[in-house]
Amino acid sequence: MCGIFGAYSPMGKKVLEDVYLGLYALQHRGQEAAGVAWVNPQGRISSIKGSGLVHLALNQAELAAVETSCAIGHVRYSTAGGSELANAQPLTASTSKTSLAVAHNGNLTNAGGIKLFLENRGAIFHSATDTEVILHLMAHQPHKESLDALLDSLTRLRGAYSLAMVIGQDLVAARDPWGFRPLVIGKRDDVFYVSSETCALNLVGASVVREVEPGEVVIFGRKGMDSIPIPVDVKRRYGCAFEFVYFARPDSVISGRSVYEVRKELGRKLADRAPCPEAHLATGMPDSGTIAALGYAEKSATPYEQTVVRNRYVGRTFIEPTQRVRELGVRIKLNPITEVLSGKNVVVVDDSIVRGTTCQRMISMIKACGASQVHVRISSPPVRFPCYYGIDTPTRVELAAARMNLRQLEREVGADSLSYITEEDLIEAIGLPCGEVCTACFSGQYMEGGEDNEPEL
Ligand code: SF4
Incomplete structure (x- = not known):
């Protein structure tokens, strides 16, 4: 990107x-x-x-x-x-x-x-x-x-x-x-x-x-x-759905749609799709899950709390280039607030799970602060396929959702429950015709001809 x-x-x-x-x-x-x-x-x-x-x-x-x-x-x-x-x-x-x-x-x-x-x-x-x-x-x-x-x-x-x-x-x-x-x-x-x-x-x-x-x-x-x-x-267009989910700044407007509004709607849809009645509070992973968490909290009438503080002077984990830096980055940049989390059942909203490392570390950090239950809600469908269009997603074998089914992944990251929105939810929240939106990293449906089909020169 x-x-x-x-x-x-x-x-x-x-x-x-x-x-x-x-x-x-x-x-x-x-x-x-x-x-x-x-x-x-x-x-x-x-x-x-x-x-x-x-x-x-x-x-x-x-x-x-x-x-x-x-x-x-x-x-x-x-x-x-x-x-x-x-x-x-x-x-x-x-x-x-x-x-x-x-x-x-x-x-x-x-x-x-x-x-x-x-x-x-x-x-x-x-x-x-x-x-x-x-x-x-x-x-x-x-x-x-x-x-x-x-x-x-x-x-x-x-x-x-x-x-x-x-x-x-x-x-x-x-x-x-x-x-x-x-x-x-x-x-x-x-x-x-x-x-x-x-x-x-x-x-x-x-x-x-x-x-x-x-x-x-x-x-x-x-x-x-x-x-x-x-x-x-x-035959059709492929505007990147992930720009709305994660990449773009929330104060930007793409194709006439406010990125902020789309993210909040994703959170509302997530609340409908995967309610969590036992939750005492909803929180978002800063900063990528924060707006969707606000939508989740609003729709489910769950109190919203900031529970994790992000060091703003460290780059976003997903775009750090090496595994070593990526692993260090989670610890360097996120610090949970024990006083808010202790004894609580928490719904944590994040934008995506890529390798699963960040999610796993985040859950163990939150549990180490005394949270009773951690329920993870993801405001995009499972990322199962690489992106060939300018986003540095890993290969299929490294993608957690490609290697494991939902229950396996839930266990792997240590969540008490794990849910995603569907591709239909995503398209509806973006609000553009489905023939204009790329969802290849969720569906494997690449642009016509497939990613390997090169034109004649
Ligand atoms: S494959 Fe995913 S990240 Fe890449 S352009 Fe399509 S929606 Fe965006």
């Missing part, structure tokens, strides 16, 4: 500080690296990238002073390629026609095949990212204008891509025809923005214009905003 942000002012206003701020608001989407690229006064592209959080990787004061009216940025969590700086984005390149920079959120499922195809024709790749194939595909079409080369390149891609690009002097946004990852357009005065989430538009004071449609390329240039469809026919 990554975050992308771009800004363009046709009136020549400086925009790089806004890109920094946008990335700051999207920090939850990736903490491994951050970078920006912009059109410099010579008309070429400059970039800066660094490891770690936005404020460590980039210098706000320096960026604020840069004279540029067209810039993009990226926060990275690696899903393709390792975490080294060579894989940080934006990636930049010069073709015979123009200068390019690209920031990508998502994962291309046929990047391996395309890379082999291009390497056999002499291409030399500089990074291990799937994103670089986009630049090479464009460079391999020197006879075409840049936008035509981009469109042709995009038609060859499968999987998930939301892109912010600099092409020449223009800002370009593109979203795959399946609509996996969110991408939204904003505007403040004469400045246009593109962002992974609306929360970043709020920070720079921009209002939402609309989403970049699945299968759309939007160009921001001297003449304003223009739009071109990507000529790919798709």
